[in-house]
Amino acid sequence: MSKRPVSNPLALAVLSCLWERPMYPYEMTTSMRERGKEDSIRLNFGSLYSVIKSLEKNGLIAVAQTEREGNRPERVVYEITDAGRREADEWLRELIDTPAKEYPAIETGLSLMAMLPPATVVELLEKRVERLDAEIASRGKQLTGEAAAVPELFMVEFHYKTAMLVAERAHLGQLAERIRNRSIEGFEMWEQLHALLAQGLSMADINTMVSAGDFGQEVADLLGQ
Numbered sequence: 001m002s003k004r005p006v007s008n009p010l011a012l013a014v015l016s017c018l019w020e021r022p023m024y025p026y027e028m029t030t031s032m033r034e035r036g037k038e039d040s041i042r043l044n045f046g047s048l049y050s051v052i053k054s055l056e057k058n059g060l061i062a063v064a065q066t067e068r069e070g071n072r073p074e075r076v077v078y079e080i081t082d083a084g085r086r087e088a089d090e091w092l093r094e095l096i097d098t099p100a101k102e103y104p105a106i107e108t109g110l111s112l113m114a115m116l117p118p119a120t121v122v123e124l125l126e127k128r129v130e131r132l133d134a135e136i137a138s139r140g141k142q143l144t145g146e147a148a149a150v151p152e153l154f155m156v157e158f159h160y161k162t163a164m165l166v167a168e169r170a171h172l173g174q175l176a177e178r179i180r181n182r183s184i185e186g187f188e189m190w191e192q193l194h195a196l197l198a199q200g201l202s203m204a205d206i207n208t209m210v211s212a213g214d215f216g217q218e219v220a221d222l223l224g225q
Contacts, residue, residue: 005058006060009042010047011055012095015080016088017032018061018078018079018080018084019088025076028048029045039157052078055084059083059084060087061078061079061080062078062081063079064077064078064079114193117194125173129169132165140162143155
């Protein structure tokens, strides 16, 4: 991925708003929320002002005018520059075209789950599946009423997120079942490790036993030795 002068995804959302027309910050926030962009872009007013200042500093947006109504504070209206249009175009093309390595929290949890006993992991996975089921059902309800009339073009990220949740739910549900029925490869050494820990042995004790050859290679592999 290319190095961006302003890399916060919120910056691209700001450029998108100003690509349509000049706006002041509160108007940008309102526009993003009305269009449900909070589902795919982390949005808060404090970050917005910081992003706007960074975009302005890098010449991607500029002050179009200032407005004042009565005794209200002055409002600054921003517009996108030619450089900002080029940046938004290149950035959006790259996001759609080029896969990027991301680090979802669930991946971290799964990569280290051997630290917990198998039964505990099953319980946690099943709780997560229940939460995913609730979220998927909630998203389904959101597609009723006025939302049902919104053209698909403006709901693409919503459907993408739903598809990812459905896929995660299916995968984790199957994983929980495979751990429960002991069919996941390496289950026996995982179970043995936690049986020893439950007996009061420390990881230092177990590592010493592995080094002495008291466990097979599979347990050593599990402990990274």
